[in-house]
Amino acid sequence: MKKELFIFILFIFLSFIFWGAISLGEEYVITLQVPVRIVLPEKDFAVEGDFPDKLEMRLKAPGWSLLKIKYFQENNFTIRIKEPINSFVYRTENITNDLLGFPSDVKIISIQPELISLSFNLASEKRIKIYPRLNYSLKEGFILASPVNLQPESITIRGSRKLLAKIDSLPTETVEVHQLSEPVAIETKIVDTLSNLLVYEKIPVKIYLDVQQVVDKDLEKVAVDLINVPKGKDVILLPSFVDLKLRGGINVLGNLQSDSTKVFIDFKKYSELSEEEIKPEFNLPYGVKVVDYFPKKFKLIIRK
Template sequence: MKKNIHIIIISVLFSIILWGSISLSKDYYITVNLPVKIVNFREGYTSGSKTPEKISAKIKGTGWKLLSLSLGSESEYFVSAGGDTGRKYINLYNSLSDNQWLASDMEVIDLNPDTLSIRVEKVGRKKVKIDADLTMDFKPGYGLADDIQIYPESTYVVGPVSYLKSLTLLHTEKKILSNLDSKIVDHVSLKNIRGMSYDQNLVTMYLDVQKIVDKNFDNLPVSVLDLPNDREVVLLPNRISIGVRGGVNILGKLNKDKFKAYVYYRDVVLDTLGSVVPLVEIPKNTSMMYIKPERLRYIIKKYN
């Protein structure tokens, strides 16, 4: 009985293989999406036009050929620029001979689109600043104590001159960092722009994540700027207190000498309320929480 089962299984498998072999020997149709690659530019030239990234090709061939086409590595459809410059219209059917991967027993029935319009122009080189495309989430009480540092800050971009004219910023690939509570050093690739190449494709980002705290500074003297020689302005009071927020390591190194408080004489003269708002310059990467008092009264004295 077991012997009969084995014979039945072998017979079924043989029948399936035979049926598959016969079926795959017949002609079929398949539609594939092929990346377009334009080649044979004159030296120092490239395409300055946006072209479809892929074209749709309907192909006729035996099942075996179409199966290998479907299961193999993705094929590219090569289109020759012909060494020309300027505006050029290319019939894609004329490029069939440039695509050796199309076997002689395969027939291209339809291409969509069937024509490309390109502008062949000079290749340029330009240095462009890099910007981080970054989404950050911090643990409670933490944040960035300094600006995000990117190394290198910029890179040279090679591509069509017309594109480079309007290119002012390169972005990195999107990066999401969550639950941050300490300094981060991370590597990220630049976002690819079709038709462009970069001297540097990978950048390093430095994120100075610190505990964010508040600190008070009292008795800051307030100066009067642009004061005429024959005038004196007495501020009441002439000292203020401020509250500043920033990274714990940054605020820990600050003293009140790092701050500058002042009013402009012109603002005093033009005032109609009897008091002016003091201006305060604070160090980089800190933010002002409050100024006390918010307004200062004054007395103007004139000397003969």
């Protein structure tokens, strides 16, 4: 019984192979997107204007050849510019299998667009920022204890002056990380947009997330500074110290001392006759917040 079952399964398997071989020998028509790559003779020039970054091709060929093109080879069409001229036009009807690396049995039915028009200008360089496209979430009881850090933070790009004037930054590819409970470093890269218009070094970008456990910490007798007191005015603040209850990342709070925590009251915000509650302000490290403070009431004594 087992032997008969094995023979039956083998028969079905071989049937599929023969059916696939026959099917792939037949001709099919597909639509293929082929990236366009522009190669300039000198770094002093840059491509300008609107032109397609991809060609849409309709191809007819045996299944085997189409399978190879679609899944087993890198497809792109390269235009090599010998001399930049004011108006360069390339007719896509001149594209052949040899230029694309296609097998000889592939027939190119149509290519869109029919014309590729290019213009050129002097190239310039500019240093711009990289910004992360980042979606993240943290486990309960954890925070991001410092700003998101990128290495490198900026990159030099080269292109036409007209284009560079419109670009201040480039994004990374979107990164998604969730339920984080420890620091992480993620490697990504800049989104390859405007590939024929911009030239820049294709280097990896590392994104660092300083994830820390949330803890509380008490600081006692933190000095309160009185700022923006007019010259010649004698003002006394009572009391001049405050106790703080802080919440933040475990490593940040572990290194935080009273003398590195700035608490102040801005005299400009309170008139001499004001009886409103005087509230201190806090200058704290990233991710640290004040849960509570004591005393709640402060008084300004102005000496005549």
